[in-house]
Amino acid sequence: MHKYLKERLHRSVKVLGVDIDPRLIQRASEENESPEDVSYACVDVLDDEAFESVKTYMEVNNLEKFDAICCYSITMWIHLNHHDQGLRLFLQKLSNLAELLVVEPQPWKCYQKAERRLKKAGEIFPLFLELKWRSDVDLQIQKYLEESLDRRKIFESAPTKWQRKICFYR
Ligand SMILES: C[S@@+](CC[C@H](N)C(=O)[O-])C[C@H]1O[C@@H](n2cnc3c(N)ncnc32)[C@H](O)[C@@H]1O
Known part of the structure; x- marks a missing residue:
């Protein structure tokens, strides 16, 4: 062995x-x-x-390094609270510390749902309209991990019951 x-x-x-x-x-x-x-x-x-x-x-x-870092359903919250550059920083920071990075990115429709929910409660996400990564945010995350952080996607799960994919990057 x-x-x-x-x-x-x-x-x-x-x-x-x-x-x-x-x-x-x-x-x-x-x-x-x-x-x-x-x-x-x-x-x-x-x-x-x-x-x-x-x-x-x-x-x-x-x-x-950690053998694996798992980021389940968090990218949207980082993105909405810290803008595109905050999400990039999050991915970079964790990627640097992990042999295997496991990410379950929330697709854009989750953002729209979260925004509608907050609006109903009379509030807004101040950065929502400013985000540059939008309708294809999950693809942007993948591109950033592969092209800027030199990660390679080795596995992608079938969609979960919330229609999200879990992606494994080496
Ligand atoms: C949708 S929940 C997912 C929770 C858990 N990962 C799971 O899959 O069940 C998103 C979580 O991200 C956490 N979160 C948001 N921003 C964070 C940050 N900057 N650092 C650490 N955790 C954060 C929230 O408190 C929340 O518990």
Whole structure:
């Protein structure tokens, strides 16, 4: 067996779950049945100071990179709150730290739904109209990962029940 693979198989699997929402992190921590293998951190991924706790986790666990980073249903929220350049930064930051980057991008119709929902509540996403990545946002994400970040898509799932695809980039 390849030495690299052998080493990995002998290492116990550890997971770090990250979210910006402290209530979600608290709930997840309370329900955590194996705290030695799974831990949680309340982190805004785009905030470098807060992101230090992820870096510390990596140092403590002797990691140069994570084997995999999974970003499920988050790209739209990063995009709506931090514009195109914020989404690019998010992808770049996580891509740099992952052997395998797993992304489930929300397609444009999710943005439209979220915008309508917020409008009904009398609010707006201030950046919504300014976004340059729009109707083909999932394609733009793929292009950016492949052309600017030198990633290669190795697998794409069939659409999930929410009609989203999960894409695996090496
Ligand atoms: C649609 S939920 C998906 C939650 C989870 N990934 C899943 O698949 O069930 C989007 C999540 O992204 C989190 N989020 C939004 N902006 C974030 C940021 N800058 N850093 C970390 N988490 C963020 C939100 O708090 C929310 O829990």
